[in-house]
Amino acid sequence: MAFSEQFLEELRARTGLADVISRRVKLVKKGREHLGLCPFHKEKTPSFTVNEDKGFYHCFGCEAHGSAFDFVMETEGLTFPEAVEKLAQEAGMEVPRDTPEDRERQQQRQTLFDVTEKAAVFFERQLRMPEGKRALDYLKNRGFDDAIIKRFRLGFAPDGRNVLKAALAKDGIEEDLMVAAGLVIRPDDDSRESYDRFRGRVMFPITDQRRRVIAFGGRFLGDQEAGSGVTGQPGADKRAATGTDTKAPKYLNSPETPLFLKRRVLYGLKLASGPARKAGTIIVTEGYTDVIALNRAGFENAVAPLGTALTEDQIKLLWRIVPEPVLCFDGDDAGQKAAARAAERALPILASGFGLRFAMLPADEDPDSLIRSGGRDAMAGVIEGALPLSEVLWRMETGGRLPKTPEERAALQKRLRDYARQINDSTLRSHFSSLFNDRIWSGSRAGRKAPGRGGDWAPSMHLEDAAGPKPPVSALERAQKVLLAIIINHPEIFDGVEETLGKFSFGKGRFDLLRQEVISVLLKDAEMESDSVKDVLRERGYAESLDVLFRDPLISQNRHINAEATADEYQPLWNENVEFLKHQENAPEVEKVKKTGDAGIAEEDWEQTRALIEQSMPGSRD
Secondary structure, eight states: OOOHHHHHHHHHHSHHHHHHHHHOOOOOETTTTTEESSSOOOOOOOOOOEEETEEEEETTOOOEEEEEHHHHHHHHOOOHHHHHHHHHHHHOOOOOOHHHHHHHHHHHHHHHHHHHHHHHHHHHHHHSSSSGGGHHHHHHHHTHHHHHHHTTTEEEEESSSHHHHHHHHHHEEEEEEEHHSSSSOOOOSTSSOOEEEOSSSEEEEEEOOTOOEEEEEEEEOOOOTTTTTBSSSHHHHHHHTTTOOTOOOOOEEEESSSSGGGGOOOOOOOHHHHHHHHTTTOEOOSHHHHHHHHHHHTSSSSEEEEESSOOOHHHHHTTOOSSSOOOEEESHHHHHHHHHHHHHHHGGGGGGGBBEEEOOOOOTHHHHHHHHHHHHHHHHHHHOOOOEEHHHHHHHHTTTTTOOOOHHHHHHHHHHHHHHOOOOOOHHHHHHHHHHHHHHSSOOTOOOTTTTTTTTOSSSSSSGGSSSSOOOHHHHHHHHHHHHHHHOOOGGGGHHHHHHHHHHTTTTSSSHHHHHHHHHHHHHHHOOOOHHHHHHHHTTHHHHHHHHHHSEEEEEEETTTTTTTOEEEEEHHHHHHHHHOOOOOOHHHHHHHHHHTTTOOOHHHHHHHHHHHHSSTTTTOO
């Protein structure tokens, strides 16, 4: 089976080489490469290297060498098509079939690459022409020297409706291809002539990971934009005559084309990848000129989305390079809103070991202005002070003001829990919830303590101290152990049983302490999964109590209690044992009434006494 080059390129871009190899080889990052023991021959000293930038692995011991496809083929015994199918499935991509239509589309893509490259060369040349002087002056006034201009291939699109179109036509390029590449606009009205999309703009070529030009961004130049006394050659009358819109948007991007999907591209990514891996971080800023200004100041690890909020695809691209990119936003309201959108966009795709940090610039500053006023150190300080995603969400919801009342705490907890619920990774979701709840409850609980620790829900007496007949200790322990095992194995029921569990006391031994700690843990995060609950309990010194509980054959051999049990299996056991403990806790009062009759019982207490007697009767339910 043949695969189109377009598909294979996209699959390579969405499949991290180190990610694929690390499933079988323990890799350690060393500079720009990853190093590990070769899976193809026995060795004690690592000689197996993985180079993400170049897209291949190499072993200096046995000379094994190849791509992600080769690695899967060698380690899993697959053919090339099978390896492609496997990696595509893991990347969530549908494998296209090689049809005449596929071949035609691939040929069109290759032709469009030629068109966009010719356009980029044209814009570069125009920047050095007399008409490009105002654009060149604008760039120089921004501090962009010739080296920066060359590095980013900056150019100029002259005023005029057909300047680029005429130049490309002279090179033999058909108008249909210019339209397909997003360079020329063809009006719906056939009576009107097509015209250049970019006019009177500084041009920023947008490239793919192979540095091929796939699209453009253009920055509009007004009459006075260049500064230094440069007024710009064409005035309003000239623009009206040539078709340049005096109300044109400041920035304009190419439309989406067969080469360019905006949501999957970051400006400057190819140039930034190597420096980012070396620095261990990548800076995401808001626009082209921000990226270039940061480069000029020595921050070569900067990229930018293309006029939109950061997308899931772009975040995943960043994570292929570093585990925790830094998103740098302007300090104005728009920057704050952009940060909020990015934070919420990232939540569903967060994973253990991957996150985001947020650096907020001072008010009324962008990277260029901050570097001009405070130098490189000022910008470095902003980056170094970047906050983790959890802190950004906390500050967004609190505004720097801690909740003071139970109502405020409850509202804040709900908002933060809604954020945590968006995280699909269960372990990470649990940790976010715990962190938020720890911060909410770090101060006074305003009188609401964990039941059994002096809070309002603690029972007024221990069973050991109550008068009246008691069941055998083994029966009490059995009920206590069953309830503990169920709540630890199935913490999802905590919200519905919190008060019931808190009202009981399991005596003064290890199981009552364990009950109290379980309640404390789940009060902070009712969405914890069973394994996480056990991990926290062990960290807090309850490992021995857990071992005693879960090694008891009563628990370990009861399939209706274990973590795999369904609600239909464990819920009847829960209800039965809750009823039993209620009966035992009410027994002293019931015995007293049976011995003395209703003498001495105040009328207002009678309904409560009758309820106690009813609860003590066999078969009673809540």
